[in-house]
Amino acid sequence: MNLATLESAQPWAPCAEAAPRTIRLAGGRLETAGNGTRFCCGGWRLTYAGAEPGSAIRVAVDVSTEGLDIPRDQLFCWIHWADLAAGAPMASGGTLWDSLRIESIDQEKVRFSRIVEVPRGVRRFALDCVFRYSAAGRAVWSPPVFEPSAGLRSGKRQVTACVATGRPAERGYIGTVADNVEYYSKICEAACLAIHPDVILLPENCLQYGLKERRAADAIVAPGPETEAFAALARRRSVRIVLGTKERDGDAVRNSALLIAPNGTIDGRYRKVQLAIGEMVSGILPGDRFPVFETEIGRIGCNICKDISYPEPARAVGLQGAEFLMLPIAGDHRASRWTAGSPTFDDERWKIIMRVRAMDNQLCLVVARNAGAGSCIVDRSGAILAYQDGGSDYISAVVDREAPFRMWNGGCFRDDAYTLRRPIAFEPLCDPLRYCPDPAPARMESAACAK
Structure with a gap:
């Protein structure tokens, strides 16, 4: 079964000043590295053809990292269900997209993965491998793997x-x-x-x-x-x-x-x-x-x-x-x-x-x-x-x-609630002794006065 055929792999960035360093490596691997500024953002755009509309696919991308403090935050991978130009930041007009979920494999390797459903009418799509939020460090992206899946959920719809x-x-x-x-x-x-x-x-x-x-x-x-x-x-x-x-x-x-x-x-x-x-x-x-x-x-x-x-x-x-x-x-x-x-x-x-x-x-x-x-x-x-x-x-x-709730910009509401979170900044929520400081004593009012 031909799930998707790679057509091209091109460097991508929202603008020239943000572009990270990009290098093609042996075995189809692709490297992204910091450009020395915290404005660094971009990476590789892989375009595919031959997707079967309505089919469920498991996508997985392994990434080796070096010199990144928080790969969970500094790397990002998402699919645009459209035929994007190499320089376009994302699809417009509400074109659908899905972000992949990241998990740690070991201290220097992470995996992006997701079971996705190819939207109706879609046969071509783009997968972006993004390096961001860091002036230094590097990431080496292995070729994405596409496997057939039984679907997003088991049991009754x-x-x-x-x-x-x-x-x-x-x-x-x-x-x-x-x-x-x-x-x-x-x-x-x-x-x-x-x-x-x-x-x-x-x-x-x-x-x-x-x-x-x-x-x-x-x-x-x-x-x-x-x-x-x-x-x-x-x-x-x-x-x-x-x-x-x-x-x-x-x-x-x-x-x-x-x-x-x-x-x-x-x-x-x-x-x-x-x-x-x-x-x-x-x-x-x-x-x-x-x-x-x-x-x-x-x-x-x-x-x-x-x-x-x-x-x-x-x-x-x-x-x-x-x-x-x-x-x-x-x-x-x-x-x-x-x-x-x-x-x-x-x-x-x-x-x-x-x-x-x-x-x-x-x-x-x-x-x-x-x-x-x-x-x-x-x-x-x-x-x-x-x-x-x-x-x-x-x-x-x-x-x-399986109600396909999508945002106005084509993203999945579940992605917005979970995959796009930045828990690295939520440290106060993990402190069991932290309480909200009271800026002033609450004004006391008895039940009799409230009548």
């Missing part, structure tokens, strides 16, 4: 997601965990009969929701009799269920999201990292990581309630390639009043928060709010695919895992 909350305001007395097991499992059963979802998300601590007392004894052991009702449903309806509950972990109690597979096993669990202020002094033990799980519908990660108040938890999930972020949540202080007093629910603020988190991290955000109203399914573009106004037991939407 169209995933039906469901959020099952019920209508809590219409419920009667809730005395036990068993009451909640019966209530939520019946709603899940009804949803399965009506819409045949691939995944159902339940709210935060739903098995303890509405109980009059907060007792450690109400935390469940999982797997156990309380989860078996949902496991049996998962097996019977071939559906994945994400269950929010207080969970026993030895001598500790956790606020957990349990991933119940279609075969009824618990094949993943997330434990809430950012506890709310009340939980911090309740004896609940926080988690310490954000795992991402490979499932039959794609990669799933979780946040729970207060986690979403900070940018890092959702970003930690996205950085591991998650396609879905499951969010069981009671509420968000940013979508409430901004003065002391009884909480409110600001529908517009809520939608902004959820849409921004989905867009910033380029994943589908599935939200189950305990009160029902505000539960939603938001795709990577920030579009709200389904929204719960409080008048139904569940909502659902079909999510396209």
Whole structure:
């Protein structure tokens, strides 16, 4: 299979003053080196023909480096899905492009790689090997390797997601965990009969929701009799269920999201990292990581309630390639009043928060709010695919895992969120003892004064 044929390899730079030193080496290798100025930027443009539109290709380029402090930052490799002139900085008119992802092989070698899909109508493309941000040092680029690939993702392309909350305001007395097991499992059963979802998300601590007392004894052991009702449903309806509950972990109690597979096993669990202020002094033990799980519908990660108040938890999930972020949540202080007093629910603020988190991290955000109203399914573009106004037991939407969201300039939104980041400058985010300095004491206002 002829994936792509090299037609030419020419030096490239945005302007003559920026051009790095370029040398052709034996074996098709190409060298770029600093030109003595920090304005240095450019390298090699390789043009190819013979690509098959719609085919999936794995591209890999190995690079040996010398004298570069941060190859991850100082080297860049991207594909323009167009026939570019040798001196053009990039395609215009919204022509599509994809950047390759870099990984370290050893101290002096990195690899750029990516599975890409050749756009419709494209048979010629250009691959740029760029040297930048350094006055000195050198990089030697090996000939790119193109291999056929099965595709960008495995499993179903169209995933039906469901959020099952019920209508809590219409419920009667809730005395036990068993009451909640019966209530939520019946709603899940009804949803399965009506819409045949691939995944159902339940709210935060739903098995303890509405109980009059907060007792450690109400935390469940999982797997156990309380989860078996949902496991049996998962097996019977071939559906994945994400269950929010207080969970026993030895001598500790956790606020957990349990991933119940279609075969009824618990094949993943997330434990809430950012506890709310009340939980911090309740004896609940926080988690310490954000795992991402490979499932039959794609990669799933979780946040729970207060986690979403900070940018890092959702970003930690996205950085591991998650396609879905499951969010069981009671509420968000940013979508409430901004003065002391009884909480409110600001529908517009809520939608902004959820849409921004989905867009910033380029994943589908599935939200189950305990009160029902505000539960939603938001795709990577920030579009709200389904929204719960409080008048139904569940909502659902079909999510396209391969929706080709592109920026106005032809780039991929996922690239912009992750591949183009410069984490070398994010050192303050890695300091566990760094807090935002308070420029002045916050003005105190009592609840009485706020009325």
